[in-house]
Amino acid sequence: MQIATSLFYDRAAASMSSLGAKTDQLQTQISTGTRLSAPSSDSAAYQRLAGLKRDTVNDKAYVANLGTAESILKQGDTSLSAITDQLQSATELVTQAKTGTLNAANRKAIGEQIAGIVATLTNLANAKDARGQALFGGGDGAPAVAVDGTYALAAKPVSAIPIGDGQSVQANETAARIFTVGGTTKADGSIEGGTNTLAMLSAIAAVLQSDDFTAGSLGTSLADLGAAADQVSTVQASLGARAVRVDLETTRLTDVAADREATRSGLEDTDLTTTVVELQKTMTILSATQASFSKLSALSLFDYLR
Structure with missing residues (x-):
C-alpha cells in the first residue's frame, strides 16, 4: 500500500493540532475554574445556567x-x-x-x-x-x-x-x-x-x-x-x-x-482532579505523536538500503 507524502503530513498535522487544541482547552479550564467557555461547549448546560442566573x-x-x-x-x-x-x-x-x-x-x-x-x-x-x-x-x-x-x-x-x-x-x-x-x-x-x-x-x-x-x-x-x-x-x-x-x-x-x-457548580465549575489527569494524558499522547512524526518523517529509502 502506498501513502502519499502530503496525506501523511496532513494527517499528522491534524492529529497534533487537535491534541494541541484540547491541551489549551484543558489548561484554560484549570486556570479559569470554568469548564464552559462558550455555549457550543455544552448547549444544554448553558441553557440551564441561564435559567439559574435569572x-x-x-x-x-x-x-x-x-x-x-x-x-x-x-x-x-x-x-x-x-x-x-x-x-x-x-x-x-x-x-x-x-x-x-x-x-x-x-x-x-x-x-x-x-x-x-x-x-x-x-x-x-x-x-x-x-x-x-x-x-x-x-x-x-x-x-x-x-x-x-x-x-x-x-x-x-x-x-x-x-x-x-x-x-x-x-x-x-x-x-x-x-x-x-x-x-x-x-x-x-x-x-x-x-x-x-x-x-x-x-x-x-x-x-x-x-x-x-x-x-x-x-x-x-x-x-x-x-x-x-x-x-x-x-x-x-x-x-x-x-x-x-x-x-x-x-x-x-x-x-x-x-x-x-451546588447545581451551578456542577454544571459550570472545573473538576480540577479529573481535568488535571485528562491534561496529563492528552500531553502524553501529544508528545508521543510528535515523537512518532519526527521519527517517521526522518526515514528515507536510503535507510532501508543500508
Whole structure:
C-alpha cells in the first residue's frame, strides 16, 4: 500500500493540532475554574445556567425586599409596644382620677399628663420607617394629624411588598386600624365609623381639666381604654404573624440559593482532579505523536538500503 507524502503530513498535522487544541482547552479550564467557555461547549448546560442566573437575580431582589419588610415589621412592633405602654399609663391615671379623692389641681395635672400621652401617641403614629415613609400611613399622607381638635387617621391600606413569585406581605398597618375601635371595614380596606382612640383620650384630658368635673364625667373611659389596648394588641399579633412568615421565607430562599449554587457548580465549575489527569494524558499522547512524526518523517529509502 502506498501513502502519499502530503496525506501523511496532513494527517499528522491534524492529529497534533487537535491534541494541541484540547491541551489549551484543558489548561484554560484549570486556570479559569470554568469548564464552559462558550455555549457550543455544552448547549444544554448553558441553557440551564441561564435559567439559574435569572432565578438568582430575582431571588436577590426578593431577599432585599424581605430585609425591608423585616425592618419595617420590627419597627412597627416596637412602636406598637410603646403605644400599649402609653395606653396603660393612661388607664392608671384615669383609674386614679375616678376615685374622686383628688383635689382640682391634682386632677387637672392628670388631665395634662393624659394630654401629653395623646401628643406622644400622635408622634408615634406619625413615625417614619426605614424608607422615610409614614410607618402607619397609607396613601393619605401623615397618618395622625391634629386638626382643630380632631384627629384624621390614614385609612387607605398600605401597599404590600413582593417577597416571592406571586407572594407579598403587608409590612405595616394604617393608623386607622390601630387607633379605631369598632367600625366597619369597607371593601377597599378602609374603616368606617368606630371610636377614634386619640380623640377619646383627648376628650378624657379635657374632662379632667374642666372646672365642672364630677366622678361620673369619665363614664366608660376605662372600658374604652381597655378596648383601645385590645385593638393595638390585635394589630401587633397580626404583625407578629407576618414577621414569622418573613423569617420562614428568608430561610427558604437561603436554602434554595445553596441548592442552586451546588447545581451551578456542577454544571459550570472545573473538576480540577479529573481535568488535571485528562491534561496529563492528552500531553502524553501529544508528545508521543510528535515523537512518532519526527521519527517517521526522518526515514528515507536510503535507510532501508543500508
